[in-house]
Amino acid sequence: MTETVAEILAAHRAGLMTPKETVARTFARIRAHNDPAVFISLRDETDALAEAEALAGKDAAALPLYGVPVAVKDNIDVAGLPTTAACPAFAYTPARDSTAVARLRAAGAIIIGKTNLDQFATGLVGVRSPYGIPKNPVRADLVPGGSSSGSAVAVSAGLVPLSLGTDTAGSGRVPAMLNNIVGLKPSLGMISTAGLVPACRTLDCISVFALTVDDAVAALAVMAAPDPVDPFSRDRPLATLTAFPRGVRLGIPRPGQLIFFGDKAAEAAYGAAAARFAKLGAELVEFDLEPFYETARLLYEGPWVAERYLVIRDLLASDPEAIHPVTREITIGGARGSAADTFAALYRLQALRKVAERTFAGVDALLLPTAPTAYTTAEVLADPILLNSRLGTYTNFVNLLDLCGLAVPAAIRGDGIPFGVTLLAPAGRDAALASLGRAFHADTALPVGAKSIPQPPLAAPSSSLHGDEIAIVVVGAHLSGMALNHELTSLGGRLLQATKTAADYKLYALSTTPPKPGMLRIEESKGSAMEVELWALSAASFGRFVDLVPPPLSIGTIRLADGRTAKGFLVEPAALDGARDISEFGGWRAYMAQKA
Known part of the structure; x- marks a missing residue:
């Protein structure tokens, strides 16, 4: 079966399948899946097929994503398709692609459509959209995770092998866990955010969903480059993937510090994941998680909510009913803070960053649950803010501390709920995390996504091209x-x-x-x-x-x-x-x- 990016590329390059056939299959699968809440808009199928057919005259070996279908979260610009951020009153149609999408196209990818999200990327649950709630394809009663709900579901359900999300506070990681896929949250500034509707502009990053770590890294390699039109862009070259490194030190929280909200199955799954890393050769080193929890609280209790408010304050003033009520309740608080509050929070954050630096002086990466538990859609609709907050327990602090992250599947529990872990490290160590995560994911032998598809054999870690290679x-x-x-x-x-x-x-x-x-x-x-x-x-x-x-x-x-x-x-x-x-x-x- 040709399901992963690597398998699709191999089939295209061998002439076993054409990009046009792959794109036609993608649209057929979207129709058969029959969940109108996954995509907010789709490209005209004829146009997408024509673009795929035009690739036939190009050098397949020179295009790292030759004919690969990609879905894009609907807060990222794709020329000619509306950008809604899941708010019809906010919608506009961009004349040009975002930088990230332009780089994907230049690498041979075919954009399929724009996916659903928690409105204005505010939420970790995937239920805050007027376009509906995408059904979780792994277990239908669970929330799909947000805010990148449609992008994660599209990959897990086998509609596309690759999608773009965003990740300000966990939106590229929580949906990955809940859909049994990989979520790569790159270092801040590594992928240009030009053409992205901001959530918190100083913390936003574009993220990647894929079935395997190697597929996610292939997309990152194409998009990772400085962008002169993005003032938050940074030169973060992607290093080479390696085999599982000897002597790697993974930080695990001190006894009693992890929170699972009573979910014993999740707690056991985390313990098993840590033991698996130890079996692979990692040394497990205890660290103090409390400063990271304190940092997480700053995100929604501190002045960064004002960044979310800045994005939609005009719409709040002119048409507040156009905004989802939960999004409106969270965002409007951003108007209340003072400059003094902002500086106080910045000072505290700087102190917490120094604590994090000392932590990483003793470990190569942290190993944490991606989320402490999972909730059903009914549970979240009954208690939308508290349960959403719980899902961000291990994600909210990451961008505040300038860390990169990689969420990988770890288990399918006995009750059918997926569980995942996240590796975290200081910015710039994206390839190091991928080298750990790919070996761990392969060792689990879990099927990929929701379709019980076996993982492909783990390729030699250096076999992919980077940048313009x-x-x-x-x-x-x-x-x-x-x-x-x-x-x-x-x-x-x-x-x-x-x-x-x-x-x-x-x-x-x-x-x-x-x-x-x-x-x-x-x-x-x-x-x-x-x-x-x-x-x-x-x-x-x-x-x-x-x-x-x-x-x-x-x-x-x-x-x-x-x-x-x-x-x-x-x-x-x-x-x-x-x-x-x-x-x-x-x-x-x-x-x-x-x-x-």
């Missing part, structure tokens, strides 16, 4: 440890993986100094599979590297055994007169070894 296949003297490998490493080249070509090639030993092979493409499946390496170079370095390639070698498109294609070394047929056919060795390294 381009993959290149090397065949001979540029292989690791070979005579010309320094030409790659001196340009910042990064080994992605050792792999094989499709069985479409012959390999010849050329008369060159230093010795090099020439790989020739022949009729499909009529040749041999060759051992090769896949390297990553930045776009600028790729250009410089290609300029160094001497004749009779050239750079062409090489088909790999798994169906992917990438640029790599080929030889001009005219240069092969008298050259020895060494295809029987299956690669240059084996040939050179027998000569030694």
Whole structure:
């Protein structure tokens, strides 16, 4: 089945499925799912199919999200689709994409539509919208989680493999837990917020929902870049994923500090998750959680509610009934604070940030429940503010303390309620969290989303491209440890993986100094599979590297055994007169070894 981003990309690149077919399947699934509360607006299907079909003429290997369908939370601008923030009276139609959406499109993604949310991104429950309440596909009586309700449900239900949410106080993490998916909350400023309707502008970030950590990181890699039009943008380069690191120290709260509101099943699931991390090799280190709780209280008891008020104060004045009553009740309090209150809160926050710095001096990351428990829609509607607040117990402090976070599934409880944990670390450690989370999620062997779909095998952690990197296949003297490998490493080249070509090639030993092979493409499946390496170079370095390639070698498109294609070394047929056919060795390294 092709459900994850990685599986869809592999199918597209191998020609097993076209982007147009994938997009058509997406719209068919949305119709079959038949929940009008998931999407507030959909693109015209004909337009989306035409955009997908236009990808056929582009280089699939050069587009990291080639033909991948994406849903976008309806407080993020998509050109030509209304941005409502779940408030019809607020709606406008933007002429241009938000920066994040523009970067997704440039990477080959196909935007499908705009998803439902708690109005003005105020809420963690997903029930505060005039467009309805998306049904939780894991357990129908549960709230879907908010504010990014529609985005999380769309991924969990298998409608799209990837979606954008936002996360100011947990809106990218709580829905991930309640829908048994991954929620990646990047470092503040890592993804541009240009084109995002603010909730709290100093704390907002665009987040990612996916079925696996690797899929979420693939989207983050495309969007993570400084943006001159966003004054809150920061240069936060995404590091490389690694295997589960040795000696990693995970902070767990001191005994008695965790709060589950009487939910014994959630408490047991957290204990089991901590034990799983220990089994994977982490050292569990106790820390004091109380300062983090105090920070969380600042978010809604302090002046940051005034930021929410700023966004909608004109609408509050002109048409207060247009705003959801719970959203209105929470937001209107932002008009009451004084400048003195604001500075007092800022001073206290700065002190709490210093406490957090000391905590992270002794641990690499914190391990916490994503949420302490789960509630039904009926329960939340009966007590909308208190129960919402409880869901934010472990999320509200994160952006105030400038942390990055990754929410991953940990268990499906005996009562069918999903439970998840969140890893937290100081800003800039996004890849480190992903390296931990991907190994943990794979170890759980949980199905992904709500459809009981098995997790795909965990790929080599370095096999994805970052930023503007381009993959290149090397065949001979540029292989690791070979005579010309320094030409790659001196340009910042990064080994992605050792792999094989499709069985479409012959390999010849050329008369060159230093010795090099020439790989020739022949009729499909009529040749041999060759051992090769896949390297990553930045776009600028790729250009410089290609300029160094001497004749009779050239750079062409090489088909790999798994169906992917990438640029790599080929030889001009005219240069092969008298050259020895060494295809029987299956690669240059084996040939050179027998000569030694």
